Amino acid sequence: xxxxxxxxxxxxxxxxxxxxxxxxxxxxxxxxxxxxxxxxxxxxxxxxxxxxxxxxxxxxxxxxxxxxxxxxxxxxxxxxxxxxxxxxxxxxxxxxxxxxxxxxxxxxxxxxxxxxxxxxxxxxxxxxxxxxxxxxxxxxxxxxxxxxxxxxxxxxxxxxxxxxxxxxxxxxxxxxxxxxxxxxxxxxxxxxxxxxxxxxxxxxxxxxxxxxxxxxxxxxxxxxxxxxxxxxxxxxxxxxxxxxxxxxxxxxxxxxxxxxxxxxxxxxxxxxxxxxxxxxxxxx
Ligand code: SF4
Ligand code: SF4
Numbered sequence: 001x002x003x004x005x006x007x008x009x010x011x012x013x014x015x016x017x018x019x020x021x022x023x024x025x026x027x028x029x030x031x032x033x034x035x036x037x038x039x040x041x042x043x044x045x046x047x048x049x050x051x052x053x054x055x056x057x058x059x060x061x062x063x064x065x066x067x068x069x070x071x072x073x074x075x076x077x078x079x080x081x082x083x084x085x086x087x088x089x090x091x092x093x094x095x096x097x098x099x100x101x102x103x104x105x106x107x108x109x110x111x112x113x114x115x116x117x118x119x120x121x122x123x124x125x126x127x128x129x130x131x132x133x134x135x136x137x138x139x140x141x142x143x144x145x146x147x148x149x150x151x152x153x154x155x156x157x158x159x160x161x162x163x164x165x166x167x168x169x170x171x172x173x174x175x176x177x178x179x180x181x182x183x184x185x186x187x188x189x190x191x192x193x194x195x196x197x198x199x200x201x202x203x204x205x206x207x208x209x210x211x212x213x214x215x216x217x218x219x220x221x222x223x224x225x226x227x228x229x230x231x232x233x234x235x236x237x238x239x240x241x242x243x244x245x246x247x248x249x250x251x252x253x254x255x256x257x258x259x260x261x262x263x264x265x266x267x268x269x270x271x272x273x274x275x276x277x278x279x280x281x282x283x284x
Contacts, residue, residue, distance in 0.1 A: 001276055004161040004178035006171060006202070007185065008194020010037075013214035013238065014184045016248055018162035019043045020255040020265040021182075021272075022128045025158035031149055033174040034164045035118060035133035035142040043253050046123025046130040053119050054148045056097040057112040061088045065109035072101035072110065093140045118145035120152070126256075129154060142170040150177065158269070167201040175202065180276045181209040182235065187216055187223040195223060199230065208279040210235040212268065233275070236268040 003021065007014040019040050022030040032040040059072075059081075066088060073081045073088065080095040081088055092115060102110040118135045133149040135142050142164060150161070150173075163174040175181055181202040185195035195211065202209040210233040213223050217240050227234050238244070244261065247254050255262040 001157060001180070001273065002159045002161060002178045003180050003182060003272055003276075004163055004175040004207075005182045005184060006163045006167075006175065006198045007165055007183065008167065008197040009190075010165040012165075012184045012186050012191065012194070013212075014165065015040055015043070015162055016214070016254070017182065017184050017212055017238075017265075017268075018160050019253055020261070021269050022158070022160040023126075023253055023255045024262060024266040024269050025127070025160075027127050027129075027156055028158040028160055029129045029131065029154055029156045030160050030162065032130075032132045032162045033142075033146045033149060033170070034162060035135045035145045035149070035170070036164065038132045038134060040162050041121070041123075041130060041132045042251050044123075044125035044128060044130045045251075046121075046125045049121050049123035051119055051121050053116055054145055055114040055116050056144050057099065058092045058095055058097065058115045059090055059101050059110045060113050061090065062109045062111065063087065065107045066105075067107055067109075069106065071104050071106060075100050075104045093138075097144070118142075118148075120145075120149050122152075129156065143173045146170055146173045150174070167197045171198075171201065172205070175205060175207060178207060180272055180279075181205075181207045182272065183209055183211045183232075184214055185211060185223050186214055187220050189222060192223050192226045195226060199232065208275060209233075210272065210275060212236045212238065214238045215240045235271050235275070236264070238264070 005018040022028040032038040078096050080091045117139050121132045123130050133145045135145050164170045183198050185191045216237045255265045
C-alpha cells in the first residue's frame with residue numbers, strides 16, 4: 001500500500017507525519033521525494049547507506065553532419081533546442097530527455113550523452129527502509145529524480161511517500177501511483193488556503209484522500225470548518241504541543257520516544273489502511 005503525504009507548503013508537519021507513519025508500521029519503506037530539500041533522513045539517521053547516481057540522456061549535435069534544417073528545433077515542445085547563428089544550441093536544463101529530436105533528425109546528426117541529475121541514498125533505520133532523492137545543484141526539475149526514486153519498488157506492505165511541498169509537477173509525479181493521499185494542514189487561514197491547493201490536486205487525480213490537522217488549538221476551527229464544508233474526512237488531529245515541537249526540532253522521532261505519540265500514529269495508520277480497504281472494496 002502506497003500512502004503519499006502532502007501539504008500545500010513547508011512547515012505544516014508533513015515530514016513529521018510521514019516519518020512517524022513509517023515508524024509505526026511493522027516494516028515500511030519511507031521515500032523522501034522532497035528532492036530539493038530532503039530532511040526525513042535527519043530523523044531516521046539511516047545505517048548501511050548505499051548511493052545510486054541518477055543520469056538522464058541529453059542530445060548532442062554533430063556539427064559535421066548537421067545541415068541546420070531546424071527539424072529538431074521545430075519538433076521540441078520544450079524549446080530546449082534553438083538555431084543560434086550557424087549552430088544548434090541544446091539547453092540541457094529544460095530538455096525532458098524524450099529522445100524525439102534524435103528520431104526526427106534526417107542527417108543522423110544527433111546522439112545522446114548521460115548527464116548526472118541527482119542521486120538516491122538508501123539505508124535502514126530499525127524497521128524502516130529509508131530512500132532519499134537528492135537533486136544536483138542547479139537542476140531545474142525534481143521530476144526525473146522522483147521518477148527514478150519511485151521506480152525502485154521493494155516488497156513491503158507499507159510504503160510512505162513524503163512529497164515535496166506545494167502542488168507542482170514534482171508533487172504530481174510523487175502521488176501518481178499512490179493508493180491514498182494524506183493532506184497535512186495547519187488550522188490557520190493560510191493553512192486552509194494551502195490545504196485547498198492540495199485538495200484540488202488529489203481530486204483532479206481521483207485519489208482517495210483524508211486530512212490530518214496539525215498544531216490544533218482549542219477554539220480555532222477554521223480548517224475543521226473547511227473540511228466539513230468540503231466533506232473531507234479528518235483522519236487525525238495532532239494537538240499543538242511544546243514537547244512534540246521540542247522532540248521534533250531535536251531530530252527525534254516522536255513515536256520512537258513517546259508511547260502516547262506511538263499509539264496516536266499507530267491509530268492513524270490503522271485508520272488510513274481501513275480507508276484504503278474500504279475504497280478498494282467499493283471499487284470492486
Ligand atoms: S530530447 Fe526531447 S526535450 Fe530534449 S531537446 Fe530533444 S526533443 Fe527536446
Ligand atoms: S534535425 Fe538534425 S540536421 Fe536538422 S538541424 Fe537538427 S541536428 Fe541539424
